[in-house]
Amino acid sequence: MIVGEQKPIEEISKMIAEYKTVLVMGCNTCIAVCHAGGEKEVGILASALRIKNKVEGREQNIEEASMERQCEREFVDELADKIKEADCVLSLACGVGPQTIVEFYPDTIVLPGINTTFYGMPKEQGFFVEFCGGCGNCVLDMTAGICPIVRCSKSMLNGPCGGSQEGRCEVNKDIDCGWQLIHDRLKAQGKLDFMDEILPPKDWSPARHGGPRKMVREDLKIDEKPEDEIEGITKEGEK
Template identity: 65%
Template sequence: MIVGERKPMQEILDMIADHKKIFIAGCGTCVAVCMAGGDKEVSILSSAIKMARNKENKPIEILEQTPLRQCEWEFVDELKDKIEACEAVLSMACGIGVQTLVERFPKVIVYPAVNTTFLGLPEEQGVWSERCGACGNCVLDKTGGICPIVRCSKSLLNGPCGGSQDGKCEVDPEVDCAWQLIYDRLKTLGKLDDLTEILPPKDWSTGRDGGPRKIVREDMKL
């Protein structure tokens, strides 16, 4: 899922400084699960903004709603009335949600209240970590199901580097060395021989280096 975290309050307050009535739009999917922009976070942010503005003697009116998803037309359409009733929208979705609103409501000002951070999973309640770099060319079949692109600090395809010590990364001793994890996993699977295969330089044209990406499925079009 997409993982994000709320922007610092001051940054948010600066964005909406000139507005007297705003709409805070949450998202009930990824950012709700990572507790950055779901229903509860929308209410907390709304409350914090109101208090901050009352303190400045510049009260603000805030409408709130959290659609099931902010990244699909049919779900954002249900926000139309509230969006049109306000001067601006503060989106607590990921960057995709913000841009969905911008594209669907071109005349409306939309501000991001969340920093979209990475694609990952909740390791435990309250802890999220990165698992996928969305590189567009998955190599998990060759690395025991552990991604060297995002879990190795240097994105090495043929690791480990010389900085791996006691299973930890030299970049951050709190971080597991991805190549140690890959080695351990392949050993468990009895597939250590897979490591003798040298992976060629990665074709990054399927990743960000190839420009904005798009998938078209003619068979799925209506």
């Protein structure tokens, strides 16, 4: 899932200061699972902002709303009236949520309440770890299911480096050496010969290095509209 954390209240408060009606809008998928921007967190932040406004004598209307997924138009459109009524939307979704609203509601001011941090999983309640870098070219088959791109601090494809000591990374002793984990797991599986294979330099073009990414699935498309026409429709904000 996408992991994120709420921005400090002070920063949020300054961001929304000039708007009369603020819609705090949550997303009940990834960001709710990491307890940063789901329905409950929307309630907590909205309540805190309302109290802060009263303490500071500021007149501001703080509204609340949440949807199943802020990254899909169908769900965003369910709250169309609330979005249009608000002077600004404070999104508690990952970075995709605010931009989805911007895409379909071009006249709306959208502000981020979340710092999106990584793709990861909750190792235990309240403890999240990064597991995927979204590099667009997965090598987990060669590395015993442990990602060298994000779990090695240096994203080395042929590790470990000389900084690996007693299973710990030289960047920070609190970080497990990703390549030690890969080695140990390959050894347990009797596949240590994988370590002998030198992986060639990685093609980073499917990652962010090739610019903003797109994915087109012709089999899923309903209308046979060309891509530029689809983009044209979304920019006009028509339904």
